Amino acid sequence: MVSGIHTNDRINVVPVKFSNNSFLKKIINELNRRFHSDISPLAMDLDIGETFSEERAQYFSTQIIASFSSLTSDVSGKVLLITEVDLFVPVLTFVFGEAQLNGKHSIVSVCRLHEEFYSGISDDDLLFQRTMKEVLHELGHCFGLIHCKDWDCVMHSSQGIEEVDIKGNFYCKTCARSVIGLK
Numbered sequence: 001m002v003s004g005i006h007t008n009d010r011i012n013v014v015p016v017k018f019s020n021n022s023f024l025k026k027i028i029n030e031l032n033r034r035f036h037s038d039i040s041p042l043a044m045d046l047d048i049g050e051t052f053s054e055e056r057a058q059y060f061s062t063q064i065i066a067s068f069s070s071l072t073s074d075v076s077g078k079v080l081l082i083t084e085v086d087l088f089v090p091v092l093t094f095v096f097g098e099a100q101l102n103g104k105h106s107i108v109s110v111c112r113l114h115e116e117f118y119s120g121i122s123d124d125d126l127l128f129q130r131t132m133k134e135v136l137h138e139l140g141h142c143f144g145l146i147h148c149k150d151w152d153c154v155m156h157s158s159q160g161i162e163e164v165d166i167k168g169n170f171y172c173k174t175c176a177r178s179v180i181g182l183k
Contacts, residue, residue, distance in 0.1 A: 010077025011035060011139065012042040016064070016107075017083050023110075023128070024082060030132055042079070044071060053088070061087040061098040065105045072104070078142050080135065081107040096134045096158065099141035106138035118161060130161070133169050145175050 099106035153172035
């Protein structure tokens with residue numbers, strides 16, 4: 001597994017309907033540790049109310065990214081949205097996140113990464129581990145990575161929380177090597 005990733009791309013972390021500032025800071029600190037790049041928070045005001053589906057009681061992640069794209073055209077680097085709301089795409093019951101393959105934008109929701117969502121028991125360490133796996137996964141898509149067959153790779157696809165827990169939390173050597181600018 002590859003722990004130190006070198007990229008010339010700046011990574012902007014944008015909270016959207018996200019209230020836990022200490023958790024956000026922890027995510028940014030971990031990204032700074034893992035990526036040798038400029039990682040910083042970016043405060044932007046985005047109303048995602050129009051992306052809410054009353055029928056599903058969830059927010060449409062693809063529409064959030066599309067709405068945000070026009071607001072960040074002058075922002076250099078990648079843009080990672082972090083939210084607490086539950087996300088979906090029409091063909092799936094839910095998604096942990098979504099990203100533009102080889103693109104600029106990604107979004108990760110911590111909603112279904114909370115252990116209390118499944119068991120009623122709070123576990124902050126497990127929430128952080130799961131969140132970092134999904135953040136690294138979605139950023140990997142922005143860097144051009146597709147799903148990996150290696151279960152130890154963070155780019156392995158996760159259809160449910162059990163698969164998030166099973167997969168590794170680093171890019172495998174093959175995935176890290178396949179992205180220009182990653183070493």
